[in-house]
Amino acid sequence: MSFENSGFILLMLATYGLWLLVRHREPQAVALLVVASLIFYGTNHWKLLPILTAYCVIDWGIALWLMVSRKPRGVLALGVAFNLFVLCFYKYTPLVVQTLMNSLGVHGLENYARGFDHWAIPYGISFYAFTGIAYMVDVYRKTTPPERSFVRYSLSAIFFPHLVAGPILRASEFLVYMHSGQMPQRGQAILEAFWLLARGYFKKMVIANRLATAIDPFFANITDPVTDGVWALPYVWLYALQIYFDFSAYTDIARGLGLLFGYRWPDNFNLPYLATSIADFWRRWHITLSRFLRDYLYIPLGGNRGGWLRTNFNLMITMLLGGLWHGASWSFLLWGGLHGLFLIMHKTWCAFALRDRLAALTGFKGALWKGFCIALTFHCVCLAWCFFRMTEFNQSLLCVRKWFVFDSSKMWNHAATDLSLWVAMVGYGSLVLMVALLNRQQDAIRERIDSLRYQFLHGAQWGLRAAMLLLAVLLSPGGQAPAFIYFQF
Amino acid sequence: MLPFCLDFYAAREGSAVALMSGRISWKRLLISSGRRRVHFAFAVGLVGLFTLVLASGETYLRFFPPRDFQPYLGNASPLEGPFKADPNFGVQYRSYEEFFRDNDYRMGHYEPLIEDESRAPLWAFFGSSFVHMGGMLGDTTRRTITDRLVFYLGRNEMLPVRLAQVKVLLENGIRPERVLIVLIPLDFLPFTEHAVDQYFANDKGALTYRPKQPAGWLGSILDHSRLALIAWTRGNRHHAIPSFNRSTLGSGLIEPVLVDVKRIFGALADLTKSHGVPVTVILLPNYEHIIKKDRRGFQAQLTPIFEGFGFDVCDPSDVLLAVPDDRKKELFLPDKHFTPFGNELLLRRLIQHLYSIGAYPKTLDAEGPAS
Numbered sequence: 055m056s057f058e059n060s061g062f063i064l065l066m067l068a069t070y071g072l073w074l075l076v077r078h079r080e081p082q083a084v085a086l087l088v089v090a091s092l093i094f095y096g097t098n099h100w101k102l103l104p105i106l107t108a109y110c111v112i113d114w115g116i117a118l119w120l121m122v123s124r125k126p127r128g129v130l131a132l133g134v135a136f137n138l139f140v141l142c143f144y145k146y147t148p149l150v151v152q153t154l155m156n157s158l159g160v161h162g163l164e165n166y167a168r169g170f171d172h173w174a175i176p177y178g179i180s181f182y183a184f185t186g187i188a189y190m191v192d193v194y195r196k197t198t199p200p201e202r203s204f205v206r207y208s209l210s211a212i213f214f215p216h217l218v219a220g221p222i223l224r225a226s227e228f229l230v231y232m233h234s235g236q237m238p239q240r241g242q243a244i245l246e247a248f249w250l251l252a253r254g255y256f257k258k259m260v261i262a263n264r265l266a267t268a269i270d271p272f273f274a275n276i277t278d279p280v281t282d283g284v285w286a287l288p289y290v291w292l293y294a295l296q297i298y299f300d301f302s303a304y305t306d307i308a309r310g311l312g313l314l315f316g317y318r319w320p321d322n323f324n325l326p327y328l329a330t331s332i333a334d335f336w337r338r339w340h341i342t343l344s345r346f347l348r349d350y351l352y353i354p355l356g357g358n359r360g361g362w363l364r365t366n367f368n369l370m371i372t373m374l375l376g377g378l379w380h381g382a383s384w385s386f387l388l389w390g391g392l393h394g395l396f397l398i399m400h401k402t403w404c405a406f407a408l409r410d411r412l413a414a415l416t417g418f419k420g421a422l423w424k425g426f427c428i429a430l431t432f433h434c435v436c437l438a439w440c441f442f443r444m445t446e447f448n449q450s451l452l453c454v455r456k457w458f459v460f461d462s463s464k465m466w467n468h469a470a471t472d473l474s475l476w477v478a479m480v481g482y483g484s485l486v487l488m489v490a491l492l493n494r495q496q497d498a499i500r501e502r503i504d505s506l507r508y509q510f511l512h513g514a515q516w517g518l519r520a521a522m523l524l525l526a527v528l529l530s531p532g533g534q535a536p537a538f539i540y541f542q543f
Numbered sequence: 544m545l546p547f548c549l550d551f552y553a554a555r556e557g558s559a560v561a562l563m564s565g566r567i568s569w570k571r572l573l574i575s576s577g578r579r580r581v582h583f584a585f586a587v588g589l590v591g592l593f594t595l596v597l598a599s600g601e602t603y604l605r606f607f608p609p610r611d612f613q614p615y616l617g618n619a620s621p622l623e624g625p626f627k628a629d630p631n632f633g634v635q636y637r638s639y640e641e642f643f644r645d646n647d648y649r650m651g652h653y654e655p656l657i658e659d660e661s662r663a664p665l666w667a668f669f670g671s672s673f674v675h676m677g678g679m680l681g682d683t684t685r686r687t688i689t690d691r692l693v694f695y696l697g698r699n700e701m702l703p704v705r706l707a708q709v710k711v712l713l714e715n716g717i718r719p720e721r722v723l724i725v726l727i728p729l730d731f732l733p734f735t736e737h738a739v740d741q742y743f744a745n746d747k748g749a750l751t752y753r754p755k756q757p758a759g760w761l762g763s764i765l766d767h768s769r770l771a772l773i774a775w776t777r778g779n780r781h782h783a784i785p786s787f788n789r790s791t792l793g794s795g796l797i798e799p800v801l802v803d804v805k806r807i808f809g810a811l812a813d814l815t816k817s818h819g820v821p822v823t824v825i826l827l828p829n830y831e832h833i834i835k836k837d838r839r840g841f842q843a844q845l846t847p848i849f850e851g852f853g854f855d856v857c858d859p860s861d862v863l864l865a866v867p868d869d870r871k872k873e874l875f876l877p878d879k880h881f882t883p884f885g886n887e888l889l890l891r892r893l894i895q896h897l898y899s900i901g902a903y904p905k906t907l908d909a910e911g912p913a914s
Contacts, residue, residue: 264609267610267611268610279648280648469610472609472610473607474603474607474608474609474610475609477603477606477607478603478607478609481599481603505581506580506581506584507584509581509582509584509585509588510584510585510587510588510591511588512585512588513584513585513586513587513588513589513590513591513592514588514589514591514592515588515592516585516588516589517588517589517590517591517592517593517594517595517596518592518593518596520589520593521592521593521594521595521596521597521600522596524597525596525597525600527777528600528770528773528774528777529600529603529604529609529773530777531609531611532611532776532777533611
């Protein structure tokens with residue numbers, strides 16, 4: 055079940071309707087949301103529901119044990135080991151077995167290996183495993199108290215809007231609002247919630263799905279002669295946009311749903327492709343993962359407290375593991391490694407005085423330098439996306455090769471240059487920019503206009519949301535919609 | 544929306560009757576109270592921007608129609624292609640040159656062979672990805688049967704277009720020893736979406752479809768608003784059979800689909816007879832037939848129809864069903880295409896069949912290829 059399925063819409067409407075009825079009675083409200091979350095998860099894979107439950111039981115129990123144990127470090131290690139073991143078992147067993155078979159030259163086990171064709175990775179396991187680890191570490195560090203109620207903790211861990219693809223929440227952002235007497239009893243900022251929902255659904259159903267339809271055949275046939283001479287760079291640009299629109303759409307919808315139930319969660323994105331460096335990119339892209347990796351991996355490894363070598367080693371390890379977190383493929387490891395390498399190069403560049411002089415440029419020269427930095431960062435990210443998108447190393451290299459080797463007569467004549475796609479993106483971008491500018495001026499506008507005009511604007515805002523939701527359905531490509539990209543992680 | 548708001552307030556104030564009887568004017572009802580004016584402003588804002596955004600959507604569809612919507616725009620579609628109308632297949636290639644351009648990658652390889660008078664006999668395969676994709680039946684046959692030239696175009700087309708390809712090739716000198724048409728249940732799904740009568744080659748030669756739409760005011764809206772038309776297509780109301788359940792394809796085709804099947808294959812029979820080319824139709828079972836042992840209604844239904852047209856029919860299900868249950872999964876890739884093992888079994892069965900009707904001089908022995 056995904057956010058754009060009719061089944062989910064029905065589940066959501068039923069859950070929200072019932073929640074409005076029982077929201078003043080906390081036990082019933084908690085039970086309702088837990089059941090809805092289990093149904094949401096179970097419809098994807100009922101057989102894997104016990105794993106989700108096991109995570110809840112173990113993480114909740116470990117957190118309580120941490121409070122009474124004389125050896126909390128050992129208890130924490132046990133909890134983290136459980137989370138990582140189950141995560142690794144489901145995600146990496148096929149990769150490890152197949153790599154071992156290939157490298158040891160083991161033959162005759164092909165039938166055994168084919169069993170992995172039907173290997174099911176529990177949806178969102180990477181996300182709820184990390185949420186659990188963050189919770190246990192926070193309890194260990196005493197930055198958050200453990201939740202005594204199993205059901206309330208479970209709800210914080212498996213609440214359906216954030217369950218499958220985040221955002222990865224800290225206890226202080228969500229669990230604290232699960233404590234008895236602190237659960238929200240009404241939605242927050244309903245207009246904002248509907249804006250996030252409308253924007254999210256439009257981004258996913260119209261833009262990301264249309265981008266997928268345009269570019270998937272190219273990547274699927276990258277080794278086929280039909281793509282000979284085709285310029286790969288526009289496809290990689292579009293893939294960069296697709297993954298952004300797809301993932302940020304998921305986050306928008308999750309945050310919108312959270313607001314409807316009264317919870318405000320942090321955003322995962324802040325215009326990442328306008329980053330002026332790779333370090334800046336990671337402050338803007340998948341923000342909740344970046345800070346998880348920083349707080350629970352990079353800093354415990356020693357962060358930048360060691361020398362140049364140690365700092366860069368920590369950085370590389372963090373990015374490699376961050377890459378591997380995305381999936382069981384060497385290409386993800388390589389993707390993380392590339393980002394690690396870019397970060398090291400950036401760190402090294404920052405030590406040069408020339409960098410400071412260029413950064414201090416103002417006016418036209420400053421804008422030119424900033425534009426160059428944005429373009430360079432974007433293309434570094436695009437280079438890494440080639441390894442993220444393809445599962446085979448050779449395919450990734452071929453894709454990069456096709457950035458430079460192509461038939462100039464086919465340069466602007468293929469699916470990636472479909473004008474309707476670009477117009478849709480520019481149109482959406484203009485609309486969002488306009489809304490953002492209006493929102494920024496909201497208080498000033500409110501002061502300047504009378505209540506009648508204000509109501510007109512209020513109505514217009516609702517009209518915009520309703521029309522965007524309708525257009526999301528109408529302008530989406532027909533046929534089987536691709537799932538959210540981050541559902542596989 | 545506006546009348547609804549007015550009704551709502553009128554009813555709430557108990558003045559609906561008064562409004563309808565004309566004792567209170569609409570204007571007075573609206574401006575008599577500040578609160579009503581505020582609500583009215585809200586409604587105007589809501590309806591206004593809602594309409595404005597939808598108008599933007601309509602403009603977008605008019606000037607930049609997305610690719611998946613273009614096939615429903617007929618002559619207004621920017622799509623171009625090599626087709627013209629055909630009474631039997633729905634569409635036909637405008638000329639051999641256009642067909643060649645459309646398939647230049649493969650035809651560039653084949654043409655010298657086709658023109659060579661002394662070449663080996665040629666088997667012309669027409670089918671879906673089960674023939675064309677790397678490692679599938681086309682590849683397997685070419686690799687194994689070296690005393691025949693194996694022709695296939697390497698791209699997936701809808702069934703009527705495949706038959707149009709047979710026509711244009713036969714009329715332009717391909718001279719195959721045999722035409723082999725490979726069919727799976729899914730090949731017939733497009734007929735549930737667009738009947739052959741809905742096919743429309745536009746004036747730029749593209750294959751487009753006349754959406755099935757109602758007469759009257761709704762049809763008129765669909766004719767004039769692209770937003771309405773896209774809503775109609777998103778709801779699959781434009782389909783020949785709007786609520787068709789695709790999972791039933793394997794157990795047999797429904798009557799409206801059979802009408803189209805008889806029409807296009809009847810035309811193919813006339814065509815191939817006039818050129819003296821025998822046709823073998825291979826009715827491939829699908830994953831469900833083999834793994835779930837679903838009833839093979841598809842084969843049972845189509846075999847007599849095709850035999851009635853004078854085609855030779857090969858149903859290779861028996862050899863796949865004979866594979867022990869614990870090895871059946873080895874027949875299929877995760878995407879449900881056949882594995883090399885599955886394709887090898889299919890080819891053996893096909894060759895055995897051709898041998899049994901005297902269309903090929905030998906069978907494939909268990910050890911290796913025929914030649």
